[in-house]
Amino acid sequence: MAPKRAPSSKAGAEPKRQRRMMMIAEKVKLLDMLKEGRTFAAVARQYGMNESTVRYIKKEKANIRKTATITFCKSAKRVVTARNKTIVRMESALAEPEDDSGDCEEDEVDVEDPQPGTSSDSPRKKWQFSASKGWFAKFQKRYGLKSVSLQGEAASADTIAAETYVNETFKKIISEGGYRPEKVFNMNETGLFWKRMPSRTFLFKEEAKASGFKAYKDRVTLVVCGNAAGFLLKPGFIYKSKNPRTLKNKNKNLLPVHWMYNPKAWITKMLTSDWFHQCFIPQVKVYLAEKGMPFKVLLIMDNAGGHAADLSYSGVQMEFLPPNTTSLIQPMDQGVIRAFKTLYTRNSLANLVSSVDAAQEDDDFNLKAYWRQYTIATCLQNIQKALQEMKPATINASWKKLWPEVVYDDKGFTLAEIQHSAVQKAVQLAAILGGEGFADMTTDDVNELLDCHSQPLTDEDLEELMKSASEEEEEEEQQETEEVVSPTGLTLERLAEICRLAKDLQEQSQEWDDDMVRSPRLGQ
Structure with a gap:
């Protein structure tokens, strides 16, 4: 066998260039030199690189300049890697809406150009594609796709039943009852993890590894109700205990919510009845009296298990949406609830930033200590702020799918615009706070937090929640029995x-x- 060829040792041979990582600022300067009229060869000599590299940077100038404008640190590096053209085409096809005209049954794709820079004359061959977790995450980010866990009615939404109800049943109910927008209400409940931050923040991580019940799983249930004219009632609020320490000796009738309690902090038929008679009826009576209208209303609800089907009151007509149509036509599910949660999250961060600003001269300020002192009373304050920012026009817009005839032009923010603005503001506030998970928080982090509110609690979570509720009530009773009685005699x-x-x-x-x-x- 012939010996392997020894490496060339000619005196004139040039050493192999070492690959050099260019910073964004350097690439911008290189592009500016080309813009001034310098040749590719001259720029390549100045930077000690191949002319082809300079041409490639010129080709990517749009991405480079865009990155430079949004980069906080001018010394940040950006690595541009040439991607497989076939994978790019495949991703574009995957991102397109599904075509029912044909099914793709193969796991292999035809490859014309298996690697960048190879000749187009190379023979076509089958290439097995294996998707990694990292590729899927980047694919989602590139095309703005979201991972949505469909549960309950969202997973089996009945489009036909929804259309039939809107076009036939609902129109008939409105016509026969002679209902105006002010008299038609929709109610739905939603969970709210009132003390949770995005999962990458150190506050979340500290709570997650803490012993005992984790505060980030401490959930309340909100009962949201509004009418087609844009009026939003004071929401029902279901907490895990009757009288938490921070609300002791407070008049709960003066709270921005209708206070209710349940060890699991969720809706039951008994609590639905409580909300209906003690919250809905009184508020609607006052509202219609101020409008000079008689008390005759239509209340629309879904058929969730916790909703009492035997609710009745003179002047109130109860109607239940068909099964599996909530996600399609129920007004409160068409952006009102999510916009409210977005505003609540933004207000929570704004409250945190205000506390930091107020304690700028106090070197002992501790972010973790503040967060531990974030009580249900603080939660109610942020809920009140969020409710005040929900404009009538945005509530009215949520009825577009069920009753489009009554939706008027929104001269202010739409529900989507409110949510987008609040998410952007939350990211800005997080950047002001700084620290792990805050300084680099993105809109995706905030949206992930909003999505988590819809996730059901596990049996273990419910057990912990009920246990913490029991412990809190025991502490309240103990405090009441240990109250010091005023002494008698001469002290x-x-x-x-x-x-x-x-x-x-x-x-x-x-x-x-x-x-x-x-x-x-x-x-x-």
């Missing part, structure tokens, strides 16, 4: 108070009595 505090009053009396007598001998004795 040191009362003796000091007597001496103070005697001194005041003596000074007053000296001021009023001309007898300088008698007046000082009055206080003795």
Whole structure:
């Protein structure tokens, strides 16, 4: 066998160029030189690289300049890797809506150009594609795709039943009842993890590894109800205990929500009845009286298990949506609930930033300590702020799929615009806070947090929630029994108070009595 060829050792041979990583700022400067009229060869000599590399950078100038404008750190590096053309074409096809005209049954694709730079004359061959987790994550990001876990009605939405209800049943109900938009209401409930941050933040991680019940799983249920004219009622609020410590001695009738409680913090038929009679009826009566309208309303609900089917009240007509149509036509599900949660998240971060600003001179400020002190009272304050930002026009817009005839032009923000604006603001506030998971928070992180509110609790989570509710109630009862009763008899505090009053009396007598001998004795 012939020996392997030894490496060339000619005196004039040039050493192999080492691959050099260029920073974004350097690439921008290179592009500016080309823009000034310098040749590719001249620029390549100045930077000590191949002319082909300079041409490639010129080809990518749009991406490079875009990256430079949004990069916070001018020394950040950007690596541009040439991607397989076949994979690019395959991803484009995958991102297109599904075509029912044919089915793709093969796991292999025809490859004309297996690697960038190979000749187009190379023979076509089958290439087995194996998708990794990293590729799928980047594919989602490139095409703006979201991972949506469809559960319950969303997974089996009945489009035909929804269309039939909108075009026939609902129109008939409105016509026969003579209902105006002010008299037609929709109610739905939603979960809210009131003390949760995006999963990459250190606050979330600290709570996740903490012993005992995890605060980021502490959930409440909100009962949201609004009418087709854009009026949003005070929401029902279901907490895990009756009287939490932070609301002790507070008049719950003055809260921005209708307070209810359940160890699992979720809706039941009994709580639905409570909300209907103690929250819905009183508010609607006042609302219609102010409008000068008689009390005759239509209340639309879905057929969820926790909704009582036997609710009745004079002047109220109850209607239930067909099964599996909630995600398609129920107004409160058409953006109202999600927009509210987005505003709540933004307000939570704004509250945190305000606390940091107020304590700028206090070196002892601790973000984790603040978050542990974020109580249900703080939660209610942020809920109130979010409700105040929900405009009537945006509530009215949520009825577009069920009752499009009553939706008027929105001169303010739409539900989608409110959500987008609040998400962007949340990202900006997170950047102000800084720290792990905050400084580099993205809109995807915020949207992931919003999606998690729809995730059901596991049996283990429910057990922990009920356990924490029981412990909280025991602490409340113990505090009530341990309250110190006012002591009787002459104590040191009362003796000091007597001496103070005697001194005041003596000074007053000296001021009023001309007898300088008698007046000082009055206080003795």
